[in-house]
Amino acid sequence: MDKSQPTLADLIDLRLDRRGLIRGAAALAAASPFAAVAQEAGPSSLTFKELAHTLDDKQHVADGYDMQVLIRWGDPVMADAPAFNAANQTAAAQEKQFGYNNDYLGLYPLPYGSKGADRFLLVANHEYVNPNLMFAGLGSGRDSNLKASKEQAEVLMAAVGGAVIEIVHEAGAWKVVAGSKYARRLSANTAMEISGPAAGHDKLKTNADPGGRKVFGTFANCAGGSTPWGTWLTCEENFHTYFGGDASKLPDVALAKRYGLGRSAYGWDRFVDRFNTDKEPNEPNRFGWVVEIDPYEPQSVPVKRTALGRFCHEGCTYTLAKDGRVVFYSGDDARFEYVYKFVTARPWNPTDRVANKNLLDEGTLSAARFEADGKLTWLPLVHGQGPLTAANGFADQGDVVINARRAADLVKATPMDRPEDIETNPVNGRVYVVLTNNGRRKPEQVDKANPRAVNDHGHILELAPKDGDHGSAEAAWSIFLLAGKPGQDAGARYHRATSDQGWLSCPDNIAFDSKGRIWIVTDGAPVAAGVADGVYGADTMGYGRALTRCFYQAPTGAEVCGPIFTPDDRTFFLAVQHPGEDRGSTFEKPSTRWPDFKPDVPPRPAVVAITRKGGGPIGS
Ligand code: FEO
Numbered sequence: 093m094d095k096s097q098p099t100l101a102d103l104i105d106l107r108l109d110r111r112g113l114i115r116g117a118a119a120l121a122a123a124s125p126f127a128a129v130a131q132e133a134g135p136s137s138l139t140f141k142e143l144a145h146t147l148d149d150k151q152h153v154a155d156g157y158d159m160q161v162l163i164r165w166g167d168p169v170m171a172d173a174p175a176f177n178a179a180n181q182t183a184a185a186q187e188k189q190f191g192y193n194n195d196y197l198g199l200y201p202l203p204y205g206s207k208g209a210d211r212f213l214l215v216a217n218h219e220y221v222n223p224n225l226m227f228a229g230l231g232s233g234r235d236s237n238l239k240a241s242k243e244q245a246e247v248l249m250a251a252v253g254g255a256v257i258e259i260v261h262e263a264g265a266w267k268v269v270a271g272s273k274y275a276r277r278l279s280a281n282t283a284m285e286i287s288g289p290a291a292g293h294d295k296l297k298t299n300a301d302p303g304g305r306k307v308f309g310t311f312a313n314c315a316g317g318s319t320p321w322g323t324w325l326t327c328e329e330n331f332h333t334y335f336g337g338d339a340s341k342l343p344d345v346a347l348a349k350r351y352g353l354g355r356s357a358y359g360w361d362r363f364v365d366r367f368n369t370d371k372e373p374n375e376p377n378r379f380g381w382v383v384e385i386d387p388y389e390p391q392s393v394p395v396k397r398t399a400l401g402r403f404c405h406e407g408c409t410y411t412l413a414k415d416g417r418v419v420f421y422s423g424d425d426a427r428f429e430y431v432y433k434f435v436t437a438r439p440w441n442p443t444d445r446v447a448n449k450n451l452l453d454e455g456t457l458s459a460a461r462f463e464a465d466g467k468l469t470w471l472p473l474v475h476g477q478g479p480l481t482a483a484n485g486f487a488d489q490g491d492v493v494i495n496a497r498r499a500a501d502l503v504k505a506t507p508m509d510r511p512e513d514i515e516t517n518p519v520n521g522r523v524y525v526v527l528t529n530n531g532r533r534k535p536e537q538v539d540k541a542n543p544r545a546v547n548d549h550g551h552i553l554e555l556a557p558k559d560g561d562h563g564s565a566e567a568a569w570s571i572f573l574l575a576g577k578p579g580q581d582a583g584a585r586y587h588r589a590t591s592d593q594g595w596l597s598c599p600d601n602i603a604f605d606s607k608g609r610i611w612i613v614t615d616g617a618p619v620a621a622g623v624a625d626g627v628y629g630a631d632t633m634g635y636g637r638a639l640t641r642c643f644y645q646a647p648t649g650a651e652v653c654g655p656i657f658t659p660d661d662r663t664f665f666l667a668v669q670h671p672g673e674d675r676g677s678t679f680e681k682p683s684t685r686w687p688d689f690k691p692d693v694p695p696r697p698a699v700v701a702i703t704r705k706g707g708g709p710i711g712s
Pocket residue numbers: 219314315329406425512600
């Protein structure tokens with residue numbers, strides 16, 4: 093997607109004058125969303141008939157739209173992949189089949205450099221696994237995931253990571269191109285390189301890799317992003333849950349504690365030494381990075397780009413500074429963690445793709461401080477600057493990026509309510525920061541940017557970079573919406589015309605269509621209220637600003653991830669993750685068997701393509 097065009101913010105200085113002086117009615121009417129969530133009762137630009145909140149074993153979309161399941165867990169990716177057989181899974185088969193729990197989706201037009209209409213590479217993250225829904229006999233509950241056998245654990249290691257498939261729109265439907273030369277699977281076993289300031293660092297050296305520059309695998313791949321030169325960024329989020337061992341015995345206990353180590357969710361440490369920190373204490377330091385992959389080069393070696401910092405990266409999305417340097421926004425999805433950006437040292441080269449190959453190895457990582465007066469300051473995390481010195485335990489920039497969380501603590505960034513997706517609106521140039529929830533914020537910890545204690549429903553902030561330049565060290569911020577049910581959940585705030593079906597909870601990923609409208613997907617809808625996770629669309633400007641409308645509801649247990657539009661807005665892809673992940677749900681008796689609904693087939697995470705009946709852009 094071209095995010096390089098001049099933005100509205102380039103044309104009009106939209107910053108709210110916080111003494112109350114609005115710079116003219118024209119600026120207000122044209123695009124001054126900071127003036128407040130619009131209170132005019134004008135219509136939304138979205139004309140679809142709003143879907144009612146639902147919660148059952150199926151997916152639902154607004155009237156007038158079709159849903160197609162494009163690819164499911166276990167479907168063939170590689171040319172020689174066997175067909176899915178739930179009763180006879182093997183690691184060798186899974187390494188060639190679509191992985192589990194699809195999250196981020198990216199579209200890369202074929203051929204490279206074309207505008208993209210009907211043929212793409214589609215990349216998908218496979219974030220984590222639900223062993224008790226994948227295999228018979230494991231029961232339910234957290235401990236069930238620790239019961240997988242060695243053979244089953246090997247299937248699980250092959251089921252995480254990511255996939256590249258080629259897709260084509262033919263005869264009114266999307267198809268996966270069988271035997272594509274671009275097809276690829278990445279897993280916990282894929283050989284990767286480490287680059288940037290932490291490459292070769294003592295804290296990244298292991299028995300298997302004494303040089304600290306080579307690592308096997310990627311996992312916990314939540315959301316991601318792309319680059320202007322057409323590579324895929326897959327982000328390692330909750331990597332700490334993959335390691336077992338006694339965290340109190342690690343060489344740097346404070347570092348281990350800050351990154352949540354010490355409790356394995358899957359028990360892989362029972363079988364493989366590198367997942368056991370008693371045996372490989374530095375292995376966790378080799379995860380929590382942004383991994384760059386070239387989907388156009390299936391033989392290329394993925395690279396962990398350590399300059400972008402180590403934390404629970406939700407995603408990593410780009411836009412351009414005015415001088416052509418590339419700016420990446422990334423959230424650290426944990427309670428009281430930070431919002432980051434990385435600005436490359438050099439502009440990207442649009443005419444020589446290869447020249448951008450290592451652009452992500454040099455640049456400045458910063459963390460955000462949200463001031464009470466609506467100003468945002470980007471605080472550089474640069475070794476030798478401010479408190480980031482040897483006296484404070486940072487011997488070099490490698491130390492800074494490995495413990496980016498502590499570096500951000502020391503520069504006094506603002507602890508946020510679980511930063512998820514951060515994306516730039518291609519029309520107005522604003523940056524939208526999704527904060528999913530934080531039930532642990534206490535009343536005395538409330539601040540202007542995280543304004544609710546026990547924030548169970550989350551909120552979305554909007555940033556306007558100073559002078560419309562994403563390379564600037566300053567921005568203005570405001571609240572776009574406060575989620576929850578209006579009238580019931582304290583502080584919930586949308587457009588006043590938001591309907592009983594239009595409110596949402598726990599926003600996670602977002603996408604913008606080419607009109608600059610925001611599409612919000614959720615992870616954590618209140619099931620007690622009969623609401624499934626889903627998709628909500630809203631204008632970001634004009635009368636319909638923050639007038640969220642329900643467009644899609646997922647099957648029970650599922651969250652919705654990976655929203656992305658084709659450039660013509662005619663197809664909206666979603667990744668439906670962990671269907672059936674409900675309390676008490678098991679392989680034998682799952683809460684849903686979506687999407688197959690066959691008695692011997694468990695629920696399967698899948699990618700869904702939504703199109704308008706008869707064609708046309710999504711939403712209106
Ligand atoms: Fe994997 Fe932040 O959701």
